[in-house]
Amino acid sequence: MIICKNLELGYSCKNVTPAFDLEINDNQWIGIIGKNGTGKSTFLKTILGVIPIVRGDLTILGQRPGKCNNLISYIAQEREINLADRMSGTSLITSSFYGWKYGLPWIGKKLKNKVEELIELVGATNYAHQSFATLSGGQKKRIYLAQALVNQPQILLLDEPLADLDPHAKQHFIEALQKIHQHQKLGLMIISHDMHEIASHLDAFIHFSGNGVHYCPTIECVKEDTYVGL
Amino acid sequence: MWVYSFMQNALFGGIIVATVCGIVSVFIILRRMGFAAHALGHMSLTGSCASALLGIPAIVGQLILNVVIAIVMGLMGDKIKKNDLSIGVVLTFVLGLGTYFLFLFQNNYAGSVMAILFGNIFAVSTTQIWQLLGLAIIILLIMIVISRPLIFASIDPVVAESRNVSVKLLSIIFFLVLAITVSMACQVVGALLVFVLLIIPGAIGIQWGESIYRIIAISVSVANLSLVVALHLSYYLDLPVSFCLTMLLCFTYSIGIVKLIVRNTK
Numbered sequence: 163m164i165i166c167k168n169l170e171l172g173y174s175c176k177n178v179t180p181a182f183d184l185e186i187n188d189n190q191w192i193g194i195i196g197k198n199g200t201g202k203s204t205f206l207k208t209i210l211g212v213i214p215i216v217r218g219d220l221t222i223l224g225q226r227p228g229k230c231n232n233l234i235s236y237i238a239q240e241r242e243i244n245l246a247d248r249m250s251g252t253s254l255i256t257s258s259f260y261g262w263k264y265g266l267p268w269i270g271k272k273l274k275n276k277v278e279e280l281i282e283l284v285g286a287t288n289y290a291h292q293s294f295a296t297l298s299g300g301q302k303k304r305i306y307l308a309q310a311l312v313n314q315p316q317i318l319l320l321d322e323p324l325a326d327l328d329p330h331a332k333q334h335f336i337e338a339l340q341k342i343h344q345h346q347k348l349g350l351m352i353i354s355h356d357m358h359e360i361a362s363h364l365d366a367f368i369h370f371s372g373n374g375v376h377y378c379p380t381i382e383c384v385k386e387d388t389y390v391g392l
Numbered sequence: 393m394w395v396y397s398f399m400q401n402a403l404f405g406g407i408i409v410a411t412v413c414g415i416v417s418v419f420i421i422l423r424r425m426g427f428a429a430h431a432l433g434h435m436s437l438t439g440s441c442a443s444a445l446l447g448i449p450a451i452v453g454q455l456i457l458n459v460v461i462a463i464v465m466g467l468m469g470d471k472i473k474k475n476d477l478s479i480g481v482v483l484t485f486v487l488g489l490g491t492y493f494l495f496l497f498q499n500n501y502a503g504s505v506m507a508i509l510f511g512n513i514f515a516v517s518t519t520q521i522w523q524l525l526g527l528a529i530i531i532l533l534i535m536i537v538i539s540r541p542l543i544f545a546s547i548d549p550v551v552a553e554s555r556n557v558s559v560k561l562l563s564i565i566f567f568l569v570l571a572i573t574v575s576m577a578c579q580v581v582g583a584l585l586v587f588v589l590l591i592i593p594g595a596i597g598i599q600w601g602e603s604i605y606r607i608i609a610i611s612v613s614v615a616n617l618s619l620v621v622a623l624h625l626s627y628y629l630d631l632p633v634s635f636c637l638t639m640l641l642c643f644t645y646s647i648g649i650v651k652l653i654v655r656n657t658k
Binding site: 210228231234236237240241242243244245248250253254257258260262263264265266 | 421422423424536537538539540541543544545546547548549550551552553554555556557598599600601602603604607
C-alpha cells in the first residue's frame with residue numbers, strides 16, 4: 163500500500179525526520195504515535211502530496227504522492243467548514259461525492275441511499291439531518307468519517323480524530339471505526355495520543371521520535387522504543 | 393407601465409442581473425468573500441469613470457479593470473480571506489484613481505456621476521440588454537462546469553485540496569465570475585449599491601434553505617421578485633429603483649432575523 167525508501171520528511175529548508183524505510187501492506191490498520199513536532203502530520207500530508215518530499219522515495223498504491231488522491235480520504239486535524247447555518251451533515255457528505263469532477267452535482271436516488279448507508283455505518287442516523295452547526299464535536303467527527311468514506315477510498319488517513327473528544331464520544335468514534343473495519347476493505351493510518359484506547363483494533367504502529375521513524379508490530383514494541391506516552 | 397420600452401428594458405435587464413447575482417451571491421457568502429465583492433464593486437467606479445473619459449461604454453472599462461483585479465485576487469487564493477489589509481490597500485489606490493477620473497469626467501458630463509454611483513436601470517438600452525444576456529450566458533456556463541468542485545472547495549477547502557481539487561484555479565475562475573457579475577450589477581444598482589444584489593439574496597437563501605440547491609433557488613427568486621416589486625414601486629411612487637430594491641431586500645432579510653430571534657426565545 164505504502165512504500166518509503168530512504169525517505170526524509172520536512173519543509174523546504176528544514177528536515178523534520180531523518181531518512182527512514184517503511185513498507186505498509188494493503189488494508190493494514192496502522193497507528194502513528196509520537197511526540198508533537200516529530201513529523202506525524204507531515205507524513206500524512208506528504209502522502210497526499212500537499213507537502214513535497216525532501217529526499218528519498220515514496221510510493222502510494224504504486225504511484226507518486228498526489229497522483230492517486232481520489233483513492234485516499236483524509237480527515238484533517240484542523241478544518242474550516244463553511245456550511246450555511248441550516249445545512250446538515252448530510253449536505254457535507256453529499257457535497258464531497260466526486261467533488262473533484264467538473265459539472266453539475268447530481269444527487270440521485272443511488273447517492274442518497276449510499277449516503278444513508280454510510281450515516282448508519284458511523285452511527286449518525288439520529289442527527290445527520292440536523293443543522294451541522296448545532297452538532298457536538300463527537301457528532302461532527304462521525305459525520306467527517308462518513309464523508310471520508312463516500313467515494314470508497316482504499317486508504318483512510320486520520321489526523322488526531324480523538325483529540326478534544328470526551329471519553330464517551332471517543333468510545334462512539336472507535337465503535338464507528340470498528341464497524342468500518344468489519345464492513346469495508348481499506349487501509350487506515352491514524353495519528354493519536356490516545357493509542358491505548360484504539361491499539362487493540364490496529365495491526366501495527368509507526369513510532370515517530372527524535373531517534374527516527376520505526377515500524378513496530380506491537381504496542382509493546384513501541385514502549386521499548388522509549389515512547390513515554392503509553 | 394409595461395407599454396413603455398424603457399420599462400421593458402429595465403425589467404429584462406434587471407431579471408438577467410438579478411438571476412446571475414442570486415446564484416453568485418450564495419458562493420460569495422459560503423466562501424466568505426464579502427469584502428472582496430464589496431471592493432470590486434467600488435473599484436468598478438474607477439473603471440466606468442475611465443470609460444467615460446475615453447468615450448467607450450462604461451461596462452467595457454469596468455470589465456477590464458475588474459478582471460485584472462480579480463485575477464490578482466484569485467492568485468492570492470486563501471490569503472485574501474485572511475488578509476483584508478491587502479484588499480483595503482488596493483481598493484484605496486484604485487478608488488484614488490477613480491476620484492481623479494471622476495473629477496475630470498464631471499467637468500465634461502455634469503450629472504452623469506449619479507448614474508455611475510447609483511445606477512440607472514431605466515437608461516438600459518436594447519444593446520445593453522444583449523450585452524448583459526451574453527455575459528449572463530457566459531457566467532451560467534462557467535458556473536455549470538465548475539459547480540461541483542466549487543461547492544466542495546467552498547464548503548470544505550482542506551479536504552477538497554487533499555482530493556486534488558485545484559482550489560487556486562477555482563479561486564481565480566470564481567473571482568473572474570465575480571468581476572463580470574459586479575460589472576453587470578453596476579448597470580442596475582450602481583457602483584455604491586452593488587453589494588445589495590451580491591450579498592443580501594444569498595444571505596436570505598442561507599436563512600431559509602437547507603441544501604445548496606434550495607439556497608440558490610431562494611436567492612434567485614428573492615432577487616428577481618424584489619427587483620420586479622422595486623420597479624413597480626419606483627414607477628408608481630416616483631422613487632429611485634436602487635432605494636426600493638435595497639429596502640425590500642433588507643426588509644426580507646430582517647424577517648429571517650426576527651424568525652431566528654423568535655425561535656431562540658421559545
